[in-house]
Amino acid sequence: MHKRLLLILLFPLLFPYAAQASTDPAACVPVSVEAPLPLPHADRAGVPGCVAYRRAPRSLTGESAQVLVFGDPQVKFDDDVDYFRRDIVQPLQGRHLARLGVTLGDLVDDVPALLPAVKQVTESLGVPWLYAPGNHDVDPGATSDETSLRLFHQRIGPDTFARQTALANLVVLDDVIYRPGQKPAYIGGFREDQFAFLERWLPTLPRDRLLVLAMHIPLFEDAAKDSFRDADRHRLFALLAPFPHVLVLSAHNHSQRHYYHAAADGWTGVKPLHEFNLGAACGSYWAGARDADGIPDATMSDGTPNGYALLTVNAGGDYALAWHAARDAADSQIGLHAPKALRRGAYPAWGVFANVYMGDDDTRVEFRVDGGEWLPMKKVLQPDPRLMAENRRDDEAIALRGYDRSPEAEVSAHLWRAALPTKLAAGEHRIDVRAFDRWRGEVTASTSYSLLEYQPPQPHQVLQSRP
Numbered sequence: 189m190h191k192r193l194l195l196i197l198l199f200p201l202l203f204p205y206a207a208q209a210s211t212d213p214a215a216c217v218p219v220s221v222e223a224p225l226p227l228p229h230a231d232r233a234g235v236p237g238c239v240a241y242r243r244a245p246r247s248l249t250g251e252s253a254q255v256l257v258f259g260d261p262q263v264k265f266d267d268d269v270d271y272f273r274r275d276i277v278q279p280l281q282g283r284h285l286a287r288l289g290v291t292l293g294d295l296v297d298d299v300p301a302l303l304p305a306v307k308q309v310t311e312s313l314g315v316p317w318l319y320a321p322g323n324h325d326v327d328p329g330a331t332s333d334e335t336s337l338r339l340f341h342q343r344i345g346p347d348t349f350a351r352q353t354a355l356a357n358l359v360v361l362d363d364v365i366y367r368p369g370q371k372p373a374y375i376g377g378f379r380e381d382q383f384a385f386l387e388r389w390l391p392t393l394p395r396d397r398l399l400v401l402a403m404h405i406p407l408f409e410d411a412a413k414d415s416f417r418d419a420d421r422h423r424l425f426a427l428l429a430p431f432p433h434v435l436v437l438s439a440h441n442h443s444q445r446h447y448y449h450a451a452a453d454g455w456t457g458v459k460p461l462h463e464f465n466l467g468a469a470c471g472s473y474w475a476g477a478r479d480a481d482g483i484p485d486a487t488m489s490d491g492t493p494n495g496y497a498l499l500t501v502n503a504g505g506d507y508a509l510a511w512h513a514a515r516d517a518a519d520s521q522i523g524l525h526a527p528k529a530l531r532r533g534a535y536p537a538w539g540v541f542a543n544v545y546m547g548d549d550d551t552r553v554e555f556r557v558d559g560g561e562w563l564p565m566k567k568v569l570q571p572d573p574r575l576m577a578e579n580r581r582d583d584e585a586i587a588l589r590g591y592d593r594s595p596e597a598e599v600s601a602h603l604w605r606a607a608l609p610t611k612l613a614a615g616e617h618r619i620d621v622r623a624f625d626r627w628r629g630e631v632t633a634s635t636s637y638s639l640l641e642y643q644p645p646q647p648h649q650v651l652q653s654r655p
Contacts, residue, residue, distance in 0.1 A: 217385040219350040220244035228392070237384030247287040247316055248353035248501055256280070256289040256313065257402075257497040259439030260468035261306050262324060264297035267591075268474050269305045275483050275514045276469050276496055277309050286498065288351075289315050290360070292439035292466070293322025293404030297473070300327060300339040307344060321347045322404040322440065323364045323374045333379070336366040348382050350389065356398040356501045359386075363403040365417070376405035376416030378424065386427050398433045398505045406438040406465045408447045422454045429457045433505025436463035437497075442472060443490040444511065445601045446548040464509055466497045467545075471514075475592035476578070484590050486514070490600040491523060491543040491572025500627075508627035511545050521545055522621055522633035525574040532614050532639040536607040540565075542633070543572050544623045547602035553623045555606045562622070565604035571597035614639050 216238040221227050223246050231238035247253070258276070263269045295306045303325070311317050321340050330336035337347050347362035365377040393399065407424075409415050428434050434457070444467040448460035455461045471486030471494025478484055486494040493513035500508040513520055523543040530538055542553055542565060554562040575597035582593040608619070615638065622632045 215381075216240035217348055217350070217389070218242060218346055219352060219389065222246045222248070222351070222353045225352055225354060231388070237381070237386075237388035239385065239389055244316070244351065246354065248355040249287075250355075250503075252500060252502045253288070253353075253355055254284070254286040255499040255501060256284060256286040256315070257437060257466060257499055258289070258291040258310070258469045259466045259497075260294040260322065260442065260470055261291065261310075262294045262297045262322075262468065262470040262473060263302050263306060264299050266302075266305075268297075268470070269302060269309060271474050271483050271486075272306065272469060273309045274481065275486075275494070277312060279515050280313055280496075284313065286313075286315055288318070288353075288358075289313060290318040290358070290402050290437070291320065292402055292437055293320045293364070294324045294439065294468075295319065295322070295344070297324050298326075298328060300325065300343065303340065303343040318349075318351065318358065318360050318402065319344050320360045320402050320404050321362050321364060323366075326364070326366055326374070330366060331368055333366040336364075337362065348385065352393070355503060356400055356507075357393050358400040358402060359389075361401060361403045363405050363416075374405075375414070376407070377420040383423060383427075386424070390427055390431075393431075395431055395433070396505060398435060398501055398507055399428070399431050400499075400501075401428075401434070401436045403436070403438050405440050406447070407436060407463055408449065408453065408465070418454075425449070425453075425455050425457075425461070428461070429455070432458060433507075434461055435499075435507055436461065437499070438463060438465045439468060441465055442468045442470075442595075443488050443598070443601070444492045444545060445490075446546075448548075464497070467492045467511070468494060469496055469514075470494060472595040473592065475590060476594040477581075477589035483515075485578070485594060487575055487578070487594060489575070489595040489598040491575045491597065491603070492545050492600075493520075493523070509546070510628060513545075520633065521625065521628070521631035522623055523572070523574055524619070524621060524633050524635045525572070525577070526608065526619055526635050526637050529638045529640050530608065530610055531642050532610060532612075534610045536610050539605045539607045540619050540621070540635070540637075541568075541573050542604045542621045542623070543574070543600060544602045544604065544625075544631075546625055546628075547604070547623060548626070551602070551623055551626070553604040553621065555619060555621045557609055557612070557617050557619055559618070559620070563606065565606040565621070568603055568605045569599050569601075570603065572600050572603055573597075608637060610639060612639055614641050 350359040447463045449455040476485030495513040526540040553565040
């Protein structure tokens with residue numbers, strides 16, 4: 189009894205973030221200020237949007253610094269925690285140069301008991317880590333949005349907070365509005381206390397640095413979907429419009445896409461607002477056939493391999509982004525699909541497909557055959573045929589190839605196609621594809637196909653009837 193009472197009394201001292209993390213409007217939002225930036229005076233508690241400033245060791249300093257970004261580890265079993273450890277975290281240990289990290293929600297898949305395990309594995313990377321909550325981090329059986337993250341607060345920390353650094357200012361926002369009893373049981377949006385904080389904190393920031401917003405549910409909506417409260421998006425945009433250097437990081441969709449908010453979305457800034465909706469660490473929820481190491485394939489429905497992103501923050505508000513597929517020593521940026529063989533002289537109706545994982549509408553993608561002239565590829569809105577082939581393998585299997593099969597291929601936002609020539613000499617031909625990444629420059633991939641001469645089938649011999 190005495191030990192229990194002692195723990196209750198010591199809890200706020202041992203875990204100050206957890207103790208202060210609350211949706212209580214009177215709670216002040218914690219803001220870590222890195223040295224050597226001056227530490228502002230904390231606001232008086234109880235003031236709407238009040239800020240609790242605290243000192244933090246420096247991380248993002250100099251002319252440039254890197255931030256690791258994870259989307260949706262989304263573990264539901266101990267096995268998933270092991271996949272996350274071996275597939276994402278261990279390959280980075282001792283090999284990355286990042287000074288800070290952030291996870292964009294859905295640390296778990298409705299199993300809050302695994303939150304400490306995900307946190308422990310993540311923080312083995314040895315850098316300060318920021319966590320946004322996701323819709324699958326909500327307490328099971330929660331009866332209101334206000335009480336939906338109690339376990340997250342206890343085991344991870346606050347759901348809304350910020351960090352001020354010499355190179356950038358980062359704010360993590362819980363953008364999951366939990367709606368028990370409705371379908372769906374959540375929608376994207378923000379609470380009044382979060383807006384009160386942003387209205388108080390944002391005007392204090394210098395505008396010559398990058399402002400990064402980290403959240404789970406994307407701000408943009410797909411056609412015919414109501415996934416984010418429009419009024420909240422417009423209200424946020426009004427607060428962000430004066431800032432010339434803003435980047436939004438989101439996850440949730442288990443696919444990858446760049447979205448540029450413009451006037452049609454209610455954005456009024458001087459240039460489009462870039463939102464990078466990055467893929468998931470768990471990919472397709474740790475689904476798919478296992479490889480030789482016993483780790484699921486986890487390719488996402490748009491054909492993007494599971495992995496993580498790297499954000500490079502530069503002085504003056506500039507930044508760069510990169511996607512790294514899990515355990516890919518080649519750091520592949522393009523996935524190719526082409527037929528193995530075609531008839532020489534056939535009508536060129538079959539093509540090579542290039543899934544450019546970091547591509548967007550402005551990405552230039554080209555191909556050539558046998559070292560010839562570079563020719564343009566056409567962006568297409570269709571599923572990645574590589575994943576469609578995996579779907580067929582799952583269909584034809586008479587036994588399970590993994591815990592869950594790979595997801596059904598869906599339209600990819602970054603797929604290009606070009607018809608393959610068929611009037612070349614018979615034999616094997618090399619296909620080179622290059623794309624011009626917005627930040628990394630030229631990235632390449634190669635494959636091959638063969639042209640074969642058609643050989644008519646031999647006439648069947650007529651069997652002589654027996655006498």
